[in-house]
Amino acid sequence: MPDWQLTCYYGFPERSRRREAWDFIRYLAGRSQIPWCIIGDFNDMLYATDKDGKCDHPQYLMNGFSLAIEDTNLVEVPLTGGKFTWEKGKGTSNWVRERLDRAFANDDWWHLFPLCKLTVHHTICSDHEPIVLDLCNVQVTKKQFRFKFENTWLREPEFHNEVKEHWESLPRSSLLPKLISISSFMAKWGRNFFHKFREKICKQKEVLNVLVDKVDEDGVKRYFLERDKLNVLLLNEEVYWNLEA
Numbered sequence: 001m002p003d004w005q006l007t008c009y010y011g012f013p014e015r016s017r018r019r020e021a022w023d024f025i026r027y028l029a030g031r032s033q034i035p036w037c038i039i040g041d042f043n044d045m046l047y048a049t050d051k052d053g054k055c056d057h058p059q060y061l062m063n064g065f066s067l068a069i070e071d072t073n074l075v076e077v078p079l080t081g082g083k084f085t086w087e088k089g090k091g092t093s094n095w096v097r098e099r100l101d102r103a104f105a106n107d108d109w110w111h112l113f114p115l116c117k118l119t120v121h122h123t124i125c126s127d128h129e130p131i132v133l134d135l136c137n138v139q140v141t142k143k144q145f146r147f148k149f150e151n152t153w154l155r156e157p158e159f160h161n162e163v164k165e166h167w168e169s170l171p172r173s174s175l176l177p178k179l180i181s182i183s184s185f186m187a188k189w190g191r192n193f194f195h196k197f198r199e200k201i202c203k204q205k206e207v208l209n210v211l212v213d214k215v216d217e218d219g220v221k222r223y224f225l226e227r228d229k230l231n232v233l234l235l236n237e238e239v240y241w242n243l244e245a
Contacts, residue, residue, distance in 0.1 A: 004109055005032055009040035018044065018061055022068035029072035035109035038074070039133055041085075041101050046076075052084065053096030074104035077133065082120040085129045101131050114177045150190055152236050162189060204230045 007028055011021045021044070028038065044065040051057045069076070079085075085101035088094075103118050117134040153159045166185045170178050208230060211223040 002035065002112065004035035004037070004112060007036070007038040007040075009038050009042065011041060011043035013043045015061065018064060022064055025068050026071055029074065029106070032106070035106065035112050037077075037103060037105040037109050037133070039077075039103035039131070041128065043100055045099060046102075050084075050099035051097070053089075053098075054094065057098075069104060072104075072106075074106060075110060077103040077105060077116060077118040079118050079120055079131070082122070082129065085120055085131060086127055088127055101128065103131070103133055110177065115180065116177075149186065153186070153190060153193060155236060156193065159189065159193070201230070201233045204233055 009025075012018065021042075025038070029036070042065070045051060045057050045062055046066055046069070047062065048056060079099075079102070084097040084099050086099075087097040089096055101120075105113075105116075113135045115136050119132050119134065120129045121132060122129055163182065163186060167178070167182055170181055204226065207226050208223065211219060211226060214220060214223055
């Protein structure tokens with residue numbers, strides 16, 4: 001395993017020192033010549049959705065923090081387990097929740113740990129929620145490598161749209177973690193699709209059972225139309241099981 005660097009960071013809480021904090025991140029990035037990850041309480045926010053409560057976070061502060069991250073070519077490690085990492089006034093009219101704790105890494109670090117996972121854990125002894133960085137998410141790894149793409153999915157228009165939407169929502173990172181994420185999404189989509197697919201066949205058979213004894217011209221015409229729909233569904237099912245064999 002090559003050497004790599006971890007920086008545990010605490011940002012200045014005073015707004016008057018935010019520019020100093022951003023320049024310090026730039027300074028740290030400039031000194032790192034090896035795979036580097038920086039994690040901790042930045043006392044800053046990147047997006048308006050990072051805060052829930054009264055008084056929106058100033059846009060100029062979000063812009064300054066975002067520019068510092070862009071200047072250093074860092075990529076954020078996505079957070080799971082919760083949206084916010086700090087809160088005060090829970091249950092009151094002054095309840096505020098914010099995402100202050102994050103982790104970022106350069107491209108070289110992402111190549112070393114493409115399966116990393118950042119999780120927020122809940123505690124009752126602090127207003128800050130601890131975040132845990134797992135360098136190799138073995139549970140996800142095993143699941144991902146069992147992924148199989150099914151050609152029948154391509155027949156569904158919503159598949160193309162939903163996969164495209166998920167891919168575009170992924171944060172900028174090296175290719176491998178994005179491929180892992182999209183394969184996980186498609187596998188879940190496929191499981192849901194198969195259950196809906198079986199439901200469609202059952203419902204289509206019920207429609208035919210109603211029409212099978214129709215003798216009028218419209219009834220017979222509709223019977224053949226609905227039978228063709230069932231045949232298409234059964235053909236797709238056959239293709240699915242042939243691929244599974």
